Ligand SMILES: [Zn+2]
Ligand SMILES: [Zn+2]
């Protein structure tokens with residue numbers, strides 16, 4: 712289990728997003744090397760599309776953006792690339808939105824929690840090992856084998872909360 716505890720807040724409108732994208736690509740390359748995986752062209756393209764913004768994007772929109780950019784992969788190829796990114800934990804599926812978001816701190820085994828702003832749609836990922844530990848402890852008490860936990864908190868980010876009437 713990861714001991715990393717970090718809060719990455721995409722909840723600030725004005726920032727140089729190209730840095731986020733550059734960082735994301737760099738960490739993805741490093742993580743793939745670590746896991747012995749290949750970041751093929753299509754996988755990289757899908758990752759870049761997902762990282763084009765801090766809002767989650769649906770699988771169909773990823774496909775559309777790929778086609779707009781002149782790539783015409785068969786849909787299964789694009790969806791397989793997406794599956795790959797999820798299983799390598801470079802990208803997460805936000806279940807409640809049925810959409811995908813880039814992971815700011817990818818590594819093979821991390822657990823994460825999401826804070827989702829219902830106003831601007833931005834999603835922040837938090838890796839809090841205490842939360843994961845509490846869920847595991849609960850499972851143990853029940854003799855339950857947990858496979859994955861999804862914690863998605865919906866609400867308002869600071870900016871949107873301040874602008875709310
Ligand atoms: Zn950014
Ligand atoms: Zn993550």
Ligand SMILES: [Zn+2]
Nearest residue numbers: 828831868871
């Ligand atoms: Zn917001």
